[in-house]
Amino acid sequence: MATLAPPAGPFALGTFSAPGGEPFPGLLVTGRVLNLSQALAWAPSGMRAVLERWEEALPVLSVLAHEDASDWRPLEGLRVHAPVEPRQVFQSGANYRQHVIDLEVAHRSPDDARTVEEARAEIAAVMDRRAAEDLPYVFIGLPSAITGPYDDVVLPSWAEKPDWELELAAVVGRPAYRVSVQEALEYVAGYTIANDLTDRATVFRRDMKAIGTDWLRCKNAPGFTPLGPWIVPAESIADPGDLRVTLKLNGETMQDESTKDMIFGVARMVSYVSQTARLLPGDLVLTGSPAGNGMHWGRLLRDGDVMEGSITGLGVQRTRCVKETA
Structure with a gap:
């Protein structure tokens, strides 16, 4: 497990299991975990069940966080899973200004006559x-791509250019459909960390360029979305538009940017998604990744690489890359 950074606020939420035991939703307070399937009257089977009754649960969780009962167990020794199993994952592309500029330069074709400066300016x-024009870019991800914050990430044998993309993820706490930007944050239960891995070699279809991007192929291999470690309640994050997103590869900082560089903030993204889709409790809205991906550095993921991702107040995830075996 990674060196733990305490989450912001009095408590956080996660999914845990004891050795040989089943995963359970838990309340995390200063290195201790309370099993919410036992502590809450409605005995939620998982974190999504907690989020489905979020308005009722939040004040109860605040009380439980200050109780010194014998049911608390130390975090050490528990396995930390992805904090929630969403029904829907909405992913944002091209939402960090500097990141998009870097990708455009990296993906220039060999016969592109523009200089680097001209490409950046355009x-x-x-x-x-x-x-x-107020036009975010959102596509759909698969829940089956999610893995835990300390689990190994298997690099598929077909992935020629696997890359990292650390992102702030909003966790939905209320059904939301066609909500305004002004009210959108009222539907966010909390925030967590997502690493939205991408195989750059399969982003664009080679057989028919007119088809465009192939998000299924490039982003949805099993384990390509490490999530967590925790869900930190929204009320504990003063401003999601002013958080530091940092990814280290084998100890070297590759991404280190503020969410201030987002073109569209969390409220705009949630509102935009809700104009088309009905957001459900536990769903994730990923908000895009800042500059500093592997394409920018000319260094893609390899067997044995260790990624350590952190966002202000949300803890640290640490995942090791392993090559797929036959």
Whole structure:
């Protein structure tokens, strides 16, 4: 397990299991865990069941967090799973200004006549236009790609250019459909960390370029979305638009950017998704990744690499890459 960084606020939520035991939803307070399937009157079977009654649960959790009962157990010795199993995962692309500029430069074709400076200037103008026209870019991810915050990440044999993308993820706490930007954050129960891995070699279809991006192939291999370690309640995060997103690869900092660089903030993303889809408790809205991915550095993921991702107040996840075996 990674060196633990305490989450912001008086408590956080997660999914845990004892050796040989079944996963359970837990309340985390200063290195201790309370089994919520036993502590809450309605005996939730998992974290999603807690989130489905979030407005009722939150004040109860606040009381439990200050109780010194004998049912608490030390975090040490428990396995930490992905904090929630969502029904839907909504992923945001091209939502960090500098990240998009870097990708545009990295993906230039060999016959592109533009200089690096010209390419950067052109894509910067596109970002300005997108912001002015208020058009986020969202696509669908698979819940089956989610894995725990300390689990190994298997690199598929077909993935030629696996890359990292650390992101702030909003966790939905109430059904939301066609909500306004002004009210959108009222539907967010909390925040967690997601590493939205991408195989850069399969982002674009090679057989028919007109088809465009292939998000199924490039992003949804099993384990390609390490999630967690915790869900930190929204009330404990003063401003999701001012958090530090940091990813280290084998101890070297690769991503280190503020969510201030997002083109569209959390409220705008949640509202935008809800105009088309009905958001459900436990669903995830990933908000995009900042500059510093592997394509920028010319260094993609390899067998044995260790990624350590952190976001202000949300803890640290640590995952090791392993090559797929036959």
